[in-house]
Amino acid sequence: KQEVTQIPAALSVPEGENLVLNCSFTDSAIYNLQWFRQDPGKGLTSLLLIQSSQREQTSGRLNASLDKSSGRSTLYIAASQPGDSATYLCAAGGWGGSYIPTFGRGTSLIVHP
Amino acid sequence: DADVTQTPRNRITKTGKRIMLECSQTKGHDRMYWYRQDPGLGLQLIYYSFDVKDINKGEISDGYSVSRQAQAKFSLSLESAIPNQTALYFCATSDPTTGGPPDTQYFGPGTRLTVL
Numbered sequence: 001k002q003e004v005t006q007i008p009a010a011l012s013v014p015e016g017e018n019l020v021l022n023c024s025f026t027d028s029a030i031y032n033l034q035w036f037r038q039d040p041g042k043g044l045t046s047l048l049l050i051q052s053s054q055r056e057q058t059s060g061r062l063n064a065s066l067d068k069s070s071g072r073s074t075l076y077i078a079a080s081q082p083g084d085s086a087t088y089l090c091a092a093g094g095w096g097g098s099y100i101p102t103f104g105r106g107t108s109l110i111v112h113p
Numbered sequence: 114d115a116d117v118t119q120t121p122r123n124r125i126t127k128t129g130k131r132i133m134l135e136c137s138q139t140k141g142h143d144r145m146y147w148y149r150q151d152p153g154l155g156l157q158l159i160y161y162s163f164d165v166k167d168i169n170k171g172e173i174s175d176g177y178s179v180s181r182q183a184q185a186k187f188s189l190s191l192e193s194a195i196p197n198q199t200a201l202y203f204c205a206t207s208d209p210t211t212g213g214p215p216d217t218q219y220f221g222p223g224t225r226l227t228v229l
Contacts, residue, residue, distance in 0.1 A: 032216075034218070036220075041223070041225070043117075043221055043222045044203070044220040046218065046219070089155065089156075091218075100146075100158060103155035105155045106155065
């Protein structure tokens with residue numbers, strides 16, 4: 001069974017710092033790895049999706065990398081802003097017949113001015 | 114308008130009551146999912162449906178049932194609600210790429226359910 005772990009569980013940083021959020025998964029046979037953002041009490045918004053054949057994806061100040069062999073993905077946030085404060089979840093999509101993704105518990109990020 | 118909508122957004126009910134949560138989508142996706150989220154935990158899959166005639170149990174389906182009334186509608190029912198079903202419930206959709214696995218999941222805003 002796929003297990004997804006996110007470290008750290010919580011992070012508080014001053015504005016302007018560059019951040020790295022980590023996601024690890026136990027089964028490297030995945031078809032994609034997705035990063036989501038969740039604001040308090042709200043739904044999840046997809047940030048980046050990396051297909052299994054890709055190594056990274058970028059969107060604005062966000063960069064996500066994928067290393068299947070080591071079972072790791074990282075989300076890099078450049079020049080963090082207070083508006084980046086949210087919970088970030090990763091989800092690993094497995095190759096089982098149903099392609100259902102497995103979610104981590106998330107990293108709760110606070111960026112203070 | 115939102116692509117994936119959920120009703121109600123908030124619901125407080127009592128133990129033993131039957132509750133239905135509804136999800137509608139305008140994305141034209143065949144695949145729909147129901148998840149539950151508890152504080153500090155990841156999303157747990159309750160049920161998923163790949164088309165109107167295909168319904169599958171997820172990892173925590175006990176105490177829940179679903180109905181796929183149409184491609185655009187997927188309802189979750191709690192036949193007899195209990196307090197440990199208090200949680201945030203999300204509906205999601207996805208669209209499989211041609212000949213391949215599903216792509217991005219799109220989530221609704223969630224329903225906050227409290228069972229007293």
